[in-house]
Amino acid sequence: MNLSLYWLAFSCFAAAFVLHLYFLKNKNYLSRRFSLPIMGTGFALLTIFMYSRGSAVGACPIGNPFEIIVFIFWTSLLIYLLVALFFSVNYLGFFSAGMIAVAMVLVRLFPALDYAYGEGHINSSAIVGMHASLAVFSYGVFALLSVLGIMYLVQFYGLSKRRTGSFFTFLPSLTQLEHLQTWVLSTGLFLLTLSLFVGSFIYLYDLGEVPHYKLSFTVLVWLMYFVFLVLRLLKRLFSSKYAWSVIIGFLVALLALIPVDRARQDLAPHGESEIMG
C-alpha cells in the first residue's frame, strides 16, 4: 500500500509541532489561526489515506494493529479539531501534534503490525463494523483525554515547583483542563458504551464468535473508564491523581487491544484472500 499520503500527513503534524516549539522558544505560543490549518491539512491527508485503505477492503480500515492505531489517532485529531474550533485551549495542538507525529513514526518501526488481511470477520456484517468503528473511535477520544492529562500534570508540576514563564502562563488552567478531561471522558465512555451496546447484539445472536477473553478485556476497559467518571463526578478523583488515572488508563486500554486483535485473528475465516500489505 502506498504510504506517501501517510508520510505527507506526518510532515504536517511534525511541522505543526516544530512551529509550536519555535514559538515556545520565543516565549510565545502558536495561534490557532496558524496551527489549525496545518493540523487540518494533516487530518485531511490522513483521512484520504484511511479512505483509500477502506476502499480496498470495502469497510472501515481497522483490520490490523497499524490501522487501528492510525484510526485511533485520526479520531483524536478529529476531536482535537472540534475542540480547537470552539474552545481556545492553548498548547493542545502542540501536545496533540507531538503525540501523533511520534506515534506515526513508532508504529512504522514495526512493519509487522501492518500485516495483510482479507475480508475477514470485521467486514462480514455492518453491525460488526459499526461495533469495531465505535470502539476504536472511543479509543481516539481516550487518546486525547490522555493528552489533556499530560497537560494537566505539566501545569500542576509548574505550580508545585514554583516554575514560571510564558509556557505555563499560556497553558490552560488546572480547572479548565479538569473540566475538559471530564467532558472528553464522558464522550469517550458514551462511544464505548454505544460500541458495547451494538456489540451485545453480536454476542446475543452469534455467541460462538465472541471469545470470552475478548469480552472480559473489553468490559474491563469500559468498567475502568466508568469508575473514573463516577469517581470524578462524586469528586473523589481529582487533581494529579485524575490526570495520572486517565494516562495510565489509556495505556491499559491500548494493551487490551492485544487480546482483541488476537480474537479477530482467531476468528478470521480460513483461506481469506489477502488484499492488504
Added chain:
Amino acid sequence: MNEMQVTAKNSLSVGNSLFVFSLNHHQVSLDDREKLALDETALVELNDAVAKLDSVAEFMCLKTCNRFELYASGLTERCVEEVWEVFRRFYSVPEQKLKEIVDSKHSAQMIQHLFEVCSGVDSQMIGETEILGQVKRSFEDSRSTGKIGGAFNRIFPKAFQAAKWVRTNTLIGQGQVSIGNVAVDLAQRIFGDLTQRKVLVIGAGEVARLTAQSLVSRSVESVTFTSRTEANAKDLADEFTASTLPFSSILKELHQFDILIASTSAPHAIIDKKSLKRAMRKRSYEPLFIIDLAMPRDIEPQAGKIAQVFLYDLDDVSGIANENLKNRTLEIEHCKQVLSARSWATWLDVMRRSMTKSLRDSIENSALPETDSSDLKR
C-alpha cells in the same frame, strides 16, 4: 529670495531642533520628584508659555508618576535655548542644578528616547504597559489643542508601533513583577477565569490591599476582608465596596473561599493544617489558592501538602517576581538595539520629508514670479 531662504531654513530646522527635556527617575530621586512635580496650574502656564514662542513649531508635555518631559520641535536654531528659558522658570532650583538633573536629548536621540519610553524600556518598572497609554493620551490632548504639527505626527505613531512590536516580539513585558500581579498570574493558572472566584483577605496591611486590588481588577466575584481590628477591615471593605467577616469566623467560613490572602502581624499561624483539611473536605476538594504574605507566616507550611491546596508564601511570590524582573532586565539591551534601528529609520524618514518639502517649496517659490510674468505676457 528671502522668503525662499526662510522656508528652506524652516524645513531643515525641523530635524535639527527636535529635542526633549526630561525629568525622570534615572536622575531624580522620588523625594526630589515630589518637590519638582508641577501642579495642574503650573502645567497649563508652562504649556501657554511654550505655545507663545515663535521658534517652536510643535510640542507636547508628558506627565506621569515617574517623569515629566517636554518634547518640542523648533523652527529656528534658538528654539532649544528659548524653551529652556521658559522651562527653568517653573523650577525653584538653581539653573546649574537643574541642568544636571534634566536629561536633554536631541534629534535622533530624542526619537530613540521616545521609543524607549513608549515601550516601557525606560520605565522604573521595566516593561510596564501603562506608559504607552499615558503617552498616547498626552499626544491626543496636544494634537486636539493644535500643538502637534507635521514631524510629531510621523514620529509619535511610529513610536507607538515600535512599542507594540517590542511587546509582541521581545520578552520585555513577560512575567509579572509586582506581588499583586504575580498572585493574579498564579490564580489564573489554577482557575483560569477569576470572575466566579471568592477572595478572602486576612489582615489589613498595604501588601494585602495591593494584592486585593490586583484581583479586583480581574473582576473576581467577591472580596471579603477580615482583620483582628474590625475597623481596619471595614475601611478596606469600604474602599473596595466589599464585605467583612468577623476575625473569629475565619475557620468556620474558610471553605467558601477560592483565594485566600493572608498578611496579618499575628505572632503565630492562624490557620493550621487540620482546620484547612476540614475546610477542603467541606469544599469537596475544589482548588484553594493561598498567598501567605505574613511574617511570621499565617498558615502552617504543612498545609501546602493537602491535595488541591496551592500555598505560596512571601518568599515564593517574591522569588517569582524577582525572576521575572531579572528576565526583563536581560531583555533591555536587545530592545534598545531594535528601537535604535527603528528610531534611526524614523529620523531619516523625518529628515527626508523635511528636505523634500523644503526643496519643493524652493522650486515653487522660484517658479512663481516666472509664471506671473508669463501670465502678464499673455
